[in-house]
Amino acid sequence: MTPDKYLTKKAKSLHPYVAGLQPQEPGWIKLNTNENPYPPSPKVNEILRSVDTMSLRLYPPGDGGLLRQTITASLIPNPTTEHQNSQQPGAPSVFCGNGSDEVLALAFQAFFSGKSNIHTPDISYGFYPVWGAMYDVGLNYIPVEEDFSINPAKYSGGNGVIIANPNAPTSLAAGLGAIEDILKQNPNGVVLVDEAYIDFANMPSAVALLPKYENLLVVRTFSKSHALAGMRVGYAIGHPRLIDALHLMKESFNSYPLDILAQKAAAAAFSDTAYLASTVEKVIATRDRTIAALAHLGYKTLPSQANFILINIGERAEELYEHLLANKILARYWNKPRIAGFLRVTIGTDEEMEVFISCVKQW
């Protein structure tokens, strides 16, 4: 006897995204989900402590309200807060969601669902294939080069493109020139650039290209560089018509996905640009030291532009993963073509990375 008969065909067919382990007990060195080892901005602490709980009686601004305005004002020279009938046609607009995972899922529904020939690299964020299956998207996987870089010449004539830049788990970034080449070759579809790690890269955001390309959608998150993974906030920036489409999708599904505490916390974190710069700088310095220490032990690491590194371990990669696990260090290992010889390791504090390096050394 099985209650399977009550499930839809789709519910029976899904293979959900498998995230890295989130142990709840203390004592772990957690280098498996690219979280930030440092606390969020002290302004987040201030704003959350000052919350009047009476305000929690009311529904939050459904469009991300305050947070949208904060982001819009900073990123865009001529801000538009209306998502319809904009006073300044062409000025980009902002959509806020419950983590960039939600923003990406809504973008798949708004721009890619039911379409074929949507280009995406064969090594990239493991959630893209899951949404592809969920929303009937014909993903066209384009192999990354031998060195795991993206070759823009291979991305032509699609009905859409999805790329993470810097890419995960490769940690490599394509320059703005490469992104622009991809935009030029794909005028008939939305080119979605997932910039979850852009703050750790030494290149400008694709936001700079928005005035020239109405089909560009840039997606960002507060989970990595702003240390707010637990708050679940992400956003998209793009042409007002694309942003409208995301609002239509959201309002047809869940009107208030982004709670008021998350909106306040994210706005406070976003405005504290000095704090962001200082933590990002620390992570980058630790990243470069870790890569050098691994090189000293004979391990090659891809030239990372993110807050994680992809280390070439070779045939015994899974064995090292297990060894680290036994020593309460969590890394990420995938038994998948092309990356089975690698471990992905998030950059923690200097102290955490020293423990990690000595564990590798001992092994």
Ligand SMILES: *Cc1c(COP(=O)(O)O)cnc(C)c1O
């Ligand atoms: C972490 C990550 C996300 C998801 O971020 P959330 O905002 O926490 O949902 C999206 N894209 C990539 C490439 C990521 O690595």
